[in-house]
Amino acid sequence: MQLRYNFRLYPTAGQRQALASAFGCARTVFNDGLRMRQEVREKGLPYISDGDLSKRVITQAKKTSERSWLGEVSAVILQQALADLNSAYHNFFASITGKRKGPRIAPPRFRSKKDNRQAIRFTKNARFSITPGEKLRLPKIGDVSVRWSRDLPAEPSSVTVVKDAAGRYFASFVVETNDAPLPETDNEVGIDLGLTHFAILSDGRKVDNPRLLRRAERRLRKAQKALSRKEKGSANRQKARVKVAKAHARVSDARRNWAHKFSTQIIRDNQAVYAENLSVSGLGRTRLARSVHDAGWSQFVAMLEYKARRYGRAFVKIDRFFPSSKLCSACGLLADKIPLNIRTWECACGATHDRDVNAAINILAAGRAERLNACGGTVRPA
Ligand SMILES: [Zn+2]
Structure with missing residues (x-):
């Protein structure tokens, strides 16, 4: 079965900058693809195939002056951003046609720089690796320090790099595991x-x-109270908001x-x-x-x-x-x-x-x- 393993990342200032532009490129490709799919749909034209969409918003876009900077990041993360868009559409269509059970799924929405979660995904094709010095090597980003809180049981098939609302970075590895069952017990x-x-x-x-959890919850309540007392739009309110995100x-x-x-x-x-x-x-x-x-x-x-x-x-x-x-x-x-x-x-x-x-x-x-x-x-x- 597939399992996720999450670890905290500590990118350097330069790596944070490279990550910020990678998040930006992935977001742009996702949004360009979404806009194109929406336009086609409004005009009543047939659905663009995934391959065609990739050609238009990645390969051809890179050749234009407005999007030439897409070439500065790993192509894999751009393809993965489009893959996310395509599966969001797939789930949405399956949901409205009743092929997919459960609650209705909303159509994909545009991604924003202000979203609480920024993410990019590297697959094996991107040749990410773990260096002998136990850093995470990401193409066009560099060797990023990782806090390995536990061992990976097998080689990961992909890694998603996430930045959360509190400004922290994480690596989320997907690992295929094949565990032996535990010895039987009567309990x-x-x-x-x-x-x-x-x-x-x-x-x-x-x-x-x-x-430990109760203490963290108490701190969160305190931070929330402090935030509610700060004036709207003030610098102090912004600071208090970051504190709340961290406490959360x-x-x-x-x-x-x-x-x-x-x-x-x-x-x-x-x-x-x-x-x-x-x-x-x-x-x-x-x-x-x-x-x-x-x-x-x-x-x-x-x-x-x-x-x-x-x-x-x-x-x-x-x-x-x-x-x-x-x-x-x-x-x-x-x-x-x-x-x-x-x-x-x-x-x-x-x-x-x-x-x-x-x-x-x-x-x-x-x-x-x-x-x-x-x-x-x-x-x-x-
Ligand atoms: Zn009784």
Whole structure:
């Protein structure tokens, strides 16, 4: 399967300048291509083939005085910018004709210098490489310093260089992996999205967001407050805005790093993992807290899903159609409504439940049943 590996880049001042013009060239080719496709469409002319478009907005454009500077960057990044445009169109058409399921996809829009994310992609054809001195060699940019936070498991097939809103640079490598499954274990786990914690496990463990993340979130709130007090259009407001972008970046980094660690641990320790499907749950939380929490949860669940595939584990998402927190995990009896402030409750059968742990145990049971069903086994109704 294809995996992405992201690393921080530290380009020199000269390299930053070269990257800025490369971003600019890729953007120009993308926008020229988009404009041409739009004009053709408005005039009712047939769709220009990808090859023709490339000839017009790259090969021929380079020969004109207005676009001769396109020759100063690697041709591969220009072709890749057009490839992005073509696949955006492809997805858009597939979406309006109903060939593609899911939410409607908007037509491609023009890229701007002010976009929060600037990116260029080098494929193998561009001959990017990692030098003996462990730098990333990019054609017509130079040898860029990389912070290698982990090893690449195989040779990458492409690298995307990204500049984010906080002005940081990243290299995102695509690597084809072929992992051996992990040794089998008998453990299985149900995971509930807690109200008071990040996650509750069916073995009774309550896992909270790490202190590092909470601290980063506090700093972000502070920076946002400071920004709201600055006068519109002032230099101080601009400074405060950069601070907010940086604080945002720190929060998402901390969250991602921790989600990686936690999901790896869960996948390593369990043969099967069952987690609740967020899209059908999530009552009783305030809107803001919920959106932040839910974003972290979706990211975590997506990691569980691909790591399970990667290492030969089972992963099942459970729709929360059943009342997991008021169903007694010992006897299967449904309790009356349990108010949110009640953290523990006792069933008529005598079992005492921690509200969240009981829900995680029910998710484990529902996951097992679903997995058995999928394997063709028989499941006794509860
Ligand atoms: Zn009971």
